[in-house]
Amino acid sequence: MKYYVMTLFPEMIQRGMDNSILGKAMEKGLIELETVNIRDYAGNRYGKVDDYPYGGGAGMVLQPEPVYQAFEAIRKKVGRRPRTIYLTPQGRPFCQELVEEFAREPELVFLCGHYEGIDERVLEETVTDYVSIGDYVLTGGELPAMVMMDAISRFVPGVLSNQESAQFESFQDNLLEYPHYTRPAVWRGKEVPQVLLSGAHDPVETWRAAQSVRRTRERRPDLLAGRYRLVAAVFSPTEGTSQAVRWFAEAFGQEVLWLDLNRPEVRRQEVVLEERDVLLAASPVYAGQLPPVEGLFQNLRGQGNPCVLLAGYGNRHYDDMLAQLAYRLKKQGFFCIGAMTVIVPHIFAPKITEGRPSQEDRRAVEEFAQLIWERLEAPKRRRVKLPGNACPAPKAARPVKKELDRARCLDCGICAEECPVEALDRDTLDCDESLCISCMRCARVCPANARSFDAAPVERMLTEKCGIPRKPEIF
Ligand SMILES: Cc1cc2nc3c(=O)[nH]c(=O)nc-3n(C[C@H](O)[C@H](O)[C@H](O)COP(=O)(O)O)c2cc1C
Ligand code: SF4
Ligand code: SF4
Missing domain, CATH: 3.40.1280.10 (SPOUT methyltransferase, trefoil knot domain)
Incomplete structure (x- = not known):
């Protein structure tokens, strides 16, 4: 030079x-x-x-x-x-x-x-x-x-005696450098992080990469602008799960492409993800599985993209849902880099999910977003293992009795328009029970409160058996 x-x-x-x-x-x-x-x-x-x-x-x-x-x-x-x-x-x-x-x-x-x-x-x-x-x-x-x-x-070969020191320093790859420590191992009561004393190469590298991301997110988030795009594919008929998704997206801090999978036409439209895209696939758990909605998440095409799973459930259990979703997405070109379960209001048993998702749940979601950053930036990205059966036999949810009060109905058509599976006839407002998944979106969106349901037996059973609040889980 x-x-x-x-x-x-x-x-x-x-x-x-x-x-x-x-x-x-x-x-x-x-x-x-x-x-x-x-x-x-x-x-x-x-x-x-x-x-x-x-x-x-x-x-x-x-x-x-x-x-x-x-x-x-x-x-x-x-x-x-x-x-x-x-x-x-x-x-x-x-x-x-x-x-x-x-x-x-x-x-x-x-x-x-x-x-x-x-x-x-x-x-x-x-x-x-x-x-x-x-x-x-x-x-x-x-x-x-x-x-x-x-x-x-510093970038001219040979100028730095230790070639490595030019390889990873502040701003390299737009990340700030990890913290350094030297002897003594304990200084004025402050200890050097244990992992650095272990001498094991891989854990040290993983720790350093995680620290680097954490620092950059805290001190110079501007350096990470545009690094990823979050493709948030969300099915959430009563919008409990989507609350947790919004928290995640906010904490993740990148551009978001929202795909509202409540809408049948969005589920039919193929979306091919770009190289920098991270998929966030979110849905509630129905009968321990993915909701039985035709084509759910099947319009998404990955090219080896990482995906993050988020399962909202009503404090009973998520059973096979995560394993099932990860398997479905794997076949479509994604690998699962992390998954989380969050308790969201159970439409049939609101008492057992009162106050959920809570501020504590929110903090867990934010920590999960940080963890995903660390995993994305790790020296080696790893696929996570998830509990449950990836291909469970289809299981129907317990039926609930639905009612339409025609005296109250304004005939606005909103329920038919918003039904995620097109089960309501726009003219008669009748429900085709063979299509209905009992999501209760129609009751939620009705401006006249003309739609209701009777889930008393389900509610009794859930209140009896699933009253102890569960915690969010991260995989
Ligand atoms: C048909 C149906 C089946 C459900 N099955 C389960 C279940 O197996 N376990 C559970 O904890 N919650 C279950 N729930 C509750 C939902 O997972 C969730 O609490 C609620 O429906 C929120 O979804 P949302 O994102 O549409 O608001 C079920 C809800 C419905 C409507
Ligand atoms: S008709 Fe059934 S599937 Fe459609 S919104 Fe109502 S409960 Fe959900
Ligand atoms: S949303 Fe309510 S008021 Fe409107 S058509 Fe449906 S039931 Fe009637």
């Missing part, structure tokens, strides 16, 4: 670069530095290179010709138009991505301004990149040029 620096203060650059790691790298010939004094191209015997700004105003402006001649001298040496960086607060923010991009160039030219600035015309002729190291104004471009050369040189 060869750096050329066009400046009025070459000795400032030379002195700043001639030390420590960069000094040694220059000694070894790994990087070269040539300063070009703009004043040498003044074209007058006083070395004057600046003048008053046209239009008035404070300060002086560097004239175009000396800058241009200095640039031409470099261009002739290089033999082509080199990448030329002008340091200015108006430039693109300097970041790790740019460091790595610049490090791939055989040479770089830095143009350091002073005074009020440089005549715009010569910038137009010479500069390829406008770069800023931060939203503040300095007295000149020399310090930013040195900051940039320092960061870029």
Whole structure:
């Protein structure tokens, strides 16, 4: 890597670069530095290179010709138009991505301004990149040029004695670095994390990756913007499960594509996930299984994408649902990276799920979102094992008696429109029991409270047997 620096203060650059790691790298010939004094191209015997700004105003402006001649001298040496960086607060923010991009160039030219600035015309002729190291104004471009050369040189092979140290540090892959510890193992009562003392490579790497993600999410979430897209495919007729999904999506903190699987037309539309997509598949548990809805989740096509499962259930049990859903999605190109069960209101037994999902449940969902981040960023992504039978024999839920009070009905048609399985006739409002899954969405959405159900036997049984509040579970 060869750096050329066009400046009025070459000795400032030379002195700043001639030390420590960069000094040694220059000694070894790994990087070269040539300063070009703009004043040498003044074209007058006083070395004057600046003048008053046209239009008035404070300060002086560097004239175009000396800058241009200095640039031409470099261009002739290089033999082509080199990448030329002008340091200015108006430039693109300097970041790790740019460091790595610049490090791939055989040479770089830095143009350091002073005074009020440089005549715009010569910038137009010479500069390829406008770069800023931060939203503040300095007295000149020399310090930013040195900051940039320092960061870029670290990526020149051989500059860092330990090649690894350039491989994972803050901003590498847009993640902040994990915390470091050294001897003593206990300092003023503070212990070094146990995993680091174990000496086992894989757990250490996994711990470091997790810490890295945690820190980045806490301190610089902006660095993770656009890293993933969450495709939230949600079936939730009475919207208990979807509450937990909203908490997850908020805590996950990425762009969301919502697929409302309550709608039959959405379930019929094939969705092929993109590379950065993470699928969140959420549904309530019916009779210990996935609700018996034709095509549920079957419109989703993965290309090896990770998927996260969320099962809402009414405090009885989720039985085979997670295993069944993971198996279904596996066949469609997904692998399950994590799953969670959450207690949501049981439409037939509200008492046993009172206050659920609670604020405590919410915290568990948020922790789950953090865990998913850690698993996504782990050195090796692993498929999770889930309890239950992946292919259970279909089981019907206990029937409930449904009623329509025609005297109350406004004939608005909302229930028929909203029924997830199109079981209600739009004209007669009659229910086709062979299609109905007893989800009770129709009762929930009816603006006149004209639809009701009698689930007393089910409610009695559940209240008797499933009254102890269960906790969310994470796999
Ligand atoms: C037909 C039917 C069967 C259900 N079976 C179970 C079950 O086996 N175990 C359980 O804990 N909850 C069961 N529930 C309760 C639901 O899992 C859940 O609490 C409720 O219906 C919320 O779903 P939502 O997301 O549509 O609001 C059942 C609910 C319905 C409507
Ligand atoms: S008719 Fe049956 S399936 Fe349709 S919304 Fe009502 S309870 Fe659900
Ligand atoms: S939503 Fe209620 S009021 Fe409207 S048509 Fe259905 S039952 Fe009647």
